[in-house]
Amino acid sequence: MRNNKGFTLIELLAVIVVLAVVIAIATTNVLPSMNIAREAAFRTETSFAVKSAEDAYYNYGLGAFKINNGTKSCVNTTKVCFTIEELVDQGFSTLDKKTYKGKIELNLQDDKKVGYNVYLKKGDEYWFINEPFSDFSKNGDLNQGSWSEEAESCSCE
Numbered sequence: 001m002r003n004n005k006g007f008t009l010i011e012l013l014a015v016i017v018v019l020a021v022v023i024a025i026a027t028t029n030v031l032p033s034m035n036i037a038r039e040a041a042f043r044t045e046t047s048f049a050v051k052s053a054e055d056a057y058y059n060y061g062l063g064a065f066k067i068n069n070g071t072k073s074c075v076n077t078t079k080v081c082f083t084i085e086e087l088v089d090q091g092f093s094t095l096d097k098k099t100y101k102g103k104i105e106l107n108l109q110d111d112k113k114v115g116y117n118v119y120l121k122k123g124d125e126y127w128f129i130n131e132p133f134s135d136f137s138k139n140g141d142l143n144q145g146s147w148s149e150e151a152e153s154c155s156c157e
Contacts, residue, residue: 006046021117045095046120052093053082053104054114059092072103080106081154084120099123101152119151 067119073086083103087093107115
């Protein structure tokens with residue numbers, strides 16, 4: 001009597017084909033979801049960075065915080081600009097200075113409303129360029145324009 005334990009070549013090929021189909025379906029569904037999740041996370045981090053800049057501005061107005069002369073941040077009567085580096089150094093933000101670069105401008109308008117221009121870059125993955133919105137979780141196009149050193153320093157002149 002012969003012992004026929006094991007799989008035939010056809011059975012092994014059938015299993016491999018089924019696995020390949022499952023992987024192909026999973027890849028086409030999972031990768032776009034991962035990109036959407038990464039973008040949503042960046043938008044949330046952008047909103048936190050804007051809130052950090054607002055907190056820094058209010059603390060500056062209360063006299064609880066002073067901008068160091070050696071920094072790139074600045075304040076005048078119509079515009080406040082904080083670099084990500086300054087926000088992190090002063091404890092207003094928990095973003096990683098090695099990963100994130102840029103600045104947040106708060107444009108102070110006559111009717112006490114604040115307009116925002118955000119220049120925020122996370123590695124080479126995402127960045128906002130000059131998006132004047134208050135809700136960054138829904139508004140603003142990512143990866144717009146080209147990144148320059150000017151997007152990392154402030155000018156309040």
